[in-house]
Amino acid sequence: MRAISRLGQLVLGGLEWLGGLTGLAVTLIRVGLRRPWGIDDIASQMVHLGVRSLPIALFISVFIGMILAVQFGSALRDFGATMALGDASSLALVRELVPTLLALTVGSKMAAGISAELGSMKVTEQIDAVAALGADPIKKLVWPRVVAATLSQPLLVVMGNVIALLGGMLIGEWVYGVPAGYFYETYIDELAPMDYIQSLTKGTAFGLLVGLIGCYQGFNTKFGTEAVGVSTTETVVAISIWIIIADFFITMMFY
Amino acid sequence: MGDTVQASVPVIEFVGVSKAFGENSVYENMNLTVRPGETLTIIGGSGQGKSVCLKMMIGLLRVDAGVVRVAGEDVAGLDGEGLRRVRRRVAYVFQGGALFDSMNVLDNIGYALREHTAMDDIAIRERALACLDLVAMPSDMLDAMPANLSGGQRKRVALARSIAIEPEVILYDEPTTGLDPRNITRIGDMIKKLQKELRVTSVVVTHDMPTARKVSDRVAMLYQRSFPFIGTVEQIWHSELAEVRDFVHGTLRRTSGTGATIVTEAPHGA
Structure with a gap:
């Protein structure tokens, strides 16, 4: 009985959270699509969220490419088909691994950062101060972060796709003796425009989730410095869950 | 004690206001008026909802029932x-x-100016310097980051930020909390100075009685979810009522039960 009650509370809590997130999204559309556009704030957040995430995004991407090439190469060698390494790697990397793993790592980092920053602002009444000074906290704080995350994540995915290709190429050449030029040609030949679109769609959707969930969690931080830690941890958990869910539905949409 | 203020149309008015957070009721049928040009101090124990009162004045928190009017406008309807x-x-x-x-x-000081006016960077800088001067901060602090300021300096910069837009009313939420005696005196002096020089109406929330005594024209004491005592500083200071006397001169007894009947409203214009 207690287990059922707890399950019920969990479901209700989840629905409440989802309702709050949807409410924030609706408010964001309402206030965001009004002048001023906040271009300076968006640009500043893109530097903060996107450009500063570039090194880790590139580092992760090159290793994703290398790891996948090692795994596929090992299997293909058993069939004497290592020359198919480029074809085999490309779809998995571009459609799935690069956008999803970047979202789970770099995206989580972005969302946790947003959540911690806004949570600290909430605890120290800076969000109230924004409102008290006559500005709209959603427009001033949420809008630039959500837009910047939504634009930054697909750009990181583009960079990540290129770097993952290079990682796979390195392993192909050094470990399996697949010439780099051949790897590149077979890799690119395997990809259709829709694969790039799928990759960018995932990057954009994940970026939107990163921005929204990070801001929502930050704005709903309870009082006390401990609450900021709790909120940030919950953000990482929520991002992980919702990115996997969104990944499934976007993947289904393209089949 | 601050200058005596003539009774007039209220700048801020609470009528039958109730507010609760979940099961915790903070206000029940609360009434309060703030008159133009006065400094009204709200006193009361910690955690009783003094800051909630200020936040309801500018719509940061909404009332559950009743009306809050600022310059005649119902804040809840805005x-x-x-x-x-x-x-x-x-x-x-x-x-x-x-x-x-x-x-x-x-x-920080220019934030509201950028939000509400079309002032350029030079004009904003000049205004910021003037505001810093008013709160006795040196002009070379303009480029300092908040993390590098002491507690007293942060409060004074916050004060400068609030006056930059030339408001008609300033709400002070525990302005002396966490400060050393020298800074407490300084902030109290500043509140009086700003009221005199800028002719603003001030509402000060505090449980620091010396500051309340120094800056107030009237004092409202929050007790059992309402303001059963509102009067001049001298009236509250010399009150015979146990609850008021205990708070002013010592510790307020925690009581339960409904509706305090401590004392009547002080005469208007007092």
């Missing part, structure tokens, strides 16, 4: 633009200062 209008007239000095960590002193 849309975003209406609230913006109210917040242009009523400034709020937060307990911890609430300076924006990512901005320097200049940008």
Whole structure:
């Protein structure tokens, strides 16, 4: 009985959270699509969220490419088909691994950062101060972060796709003796425009989730410095869950 | 004690206001008026909802029942633009200062100016310097970041930020909390100075009785979810009522039960 009650509370809590997130999204559309556009704030957040995430995004991407090439190469060698390494790697990397793993790592980092920053602002009444000074906290704080995350994540995915290709190429050449030029040609030949679109769609959707969930969690931080830690941890958990869910539905949409 | 204020149309008015957070009722059928040009101090124990009262004045918190009017406008009925209008007239000095960590002193002071006016950078800088001067801060602090300021300096910059937009009313939330005696005296002097020089109406929330005594024209004591005592500083200081006397001269007894009947409203114009 207690287990059922707890399950019920969990479901209700989840629905409440989802309702709050949807409410924030609706408010964001309402206030965001009004002048001023906040271009300076968006640009500043893109530097903060996107450009500063570039090194880790590139580092992760090159290793994703290398790891996948090692795994596929090992299997293909058993069939004497290592020359198919480029074809085999490309779809998995571009459609799935690069956008999803970047979202789970770099995206989580972005969302946790947003959540911690806004949570600290909430605890120290800076969000109230924004409102008290006559500005709209959603427009001033949420809008630039959500837009910047939504634009930054697909750009990181583009960079990540290129770097993952290079990682796979390195392993192909050094470990399996697949010439780099051949790897590149077979890799690119395997990809259709829709694969790039799928990759960018995932990057954009994940970026939107990163921005929204990070801001929502930050704005709903309870009082006390401990609450900021709790909120940030919950953000990482929520991002992980919702990115996997969104990944499934976007993947289904393209089949 | 502050200058005596003539009774007039209230700048801020609470009528039958109730507010609760979940099961915790903070106000029940509360009435309060703030008159133009006066300094009204709200006193009361910690955690009783003094700051909630200030936040309801500028729509940061909504009432559950009753009406809060600022310059005749019902705050609860205002849309975003209406609230913006109210917040242009009523400034709020937060307990911890609430300076924006990512901005320097200049940008903190200029925040409301950029939001509400078309002033250029040079004009904003000049206004910021003038505001710093009013709160006795040196001009070379303009580029300092909040993290590098002491507690007293943060409060003074917050004060400078609140007066930059030339408000008609300033709300002070525990302005002396966490300060050393020298800074407490300084902030008290500043509240009096700003009221005199800028002719603003002030509402000060505090449990620091010396500051309350120094700056107030009237004092309202929060007790059992309402303001059963509102009077001049001298009236409250010399009150014979146990609850008031205990708070002013010592510790307020925690009581339960409904409806306090401590004392009547002090005569208007007192």
